Amino acid sequence: xxxxxxxxxxxxxxxxxxxxxxxxxxxxxxxxxxxxxxxxxxxxxxxxxxxxxxxxxxx
Ligand SMILES: [Zn+2]
Numbered sequence: 001x002x003x004x005x006x007x008x009x010x011x012x013x014x015x016x017x018x019x020x021x022x023x024x025x026x027x028x029x030x031x032x033x034x035x036x037x038x039x040x041x042x043x044x045x046x047x048x049x050x051x052x053x054x055x056x057x058x059x
Pocket of ligand 1: 008010011028029030034
């Protein structure tokens with residue numbers, strides 16, 4: 001299973017795709033970072049892979 005992550009462009013904090021997919025939009029968890037991350041910001045290929053395999057990502 002591939003781990004899909006997204007790196008905040010503002011601070012470099014790595015966010016797991018499943019956390020972001022649950023919320024669609026979330027504030028970056030990085031300290032002092034106000035960047036809002038969107039699931040739509042994921043690279044298309046990673047997003048498609050995640051959606052196709054999303055059952056494996058349910059915890
Ligand atoms: Zn950030």
